[in-house]
Amino acid sequence: xxxxxxxxxxxxxxxxxxxxxxxxxxxxxxxxxxxxxxxxxxxxxxxxxxxxxxxxxxxxxxxxxxxxxxxxxxxxxxxxxxxxxxxxxxxxxxxxxxxxxxxxxxxxxxxxxxxxxxxxx
Numbered sequence: 001x002x003x004x005x006x007x008x009x010x011x012x013x014x015x016x017x018x019x020x021x022x023x024x025x026x027x028x029x030x031x032x033x034x035x036x037x038x039x040x041x042x043x044x045x046x047x048x049x050x051x052x053x054x055x056x057x058x059x060x061x062x063x064x065x066x067x068x069x070x071x072x073x074x075x076x077x078x079x080x081x082x083x084x085x086x087x088x089x090x091x092x093x094x095x096x097x098x099x100x101x102x103x104x105x106x107x108x109x110x111x112x113x114x115x116x117x118x119x120x121x
Contacts, residue, residue, distance in 0.1 A: 002045050002053055005065050011046035018045040019056070024065035033059045 002009040002018070009018040019030035034041050037055040039048065048056075064072060080088035090097040096109050107113075 002048060004053070004057055005060050007066065009045050011044070013045055014041060015039055015043050015045055015048065015056075016041035019060075022060065022065050024063060024069040025060070029063065 001011055004019070005022050007022050009021055011018075015034055016027065016030045019025050019033060020027060025033070031041060033056060036059050037052065039052050039056070077088075077091050081092050082088070087097050094109060094111070095102060096106050100106060102110070
């Protein structure tokens with residue numbers, strides 16, 4: 001099993017798709033890593049040689065991925081909250097940050113509906 005950046009890459013997938021298992025690497029970046037390493041995208045991860053895996057590791061280490069990237073994102077959100085910006089407040093309240101409507105929708109960000117207290121007359 002190939003292990004890159006502390007992540008076990010699924011062996012049955014193509015190299016391009018398998019690399020996307022690493023947080024911070026999407027399809028485009030995975031394709032560029034494969035090109036730079038001289039590896040075909042369609043080659044299965046289990047068929048990669050140790051030398052090819054080492055070349056991939058070298059190219060992946062250039063980017064900020066996994067724990068470092070998660071920490072960086074977390075710190076940038078914390079910075080926005082500490083500065084008291086509008087975006088920071090939206091993060092703090094668990095509401096959409098990028099200007100989406102909240103009167104309806106926004107359920108993913110707001111969570112499940114709370115039951116409204118019914119008023120009896």
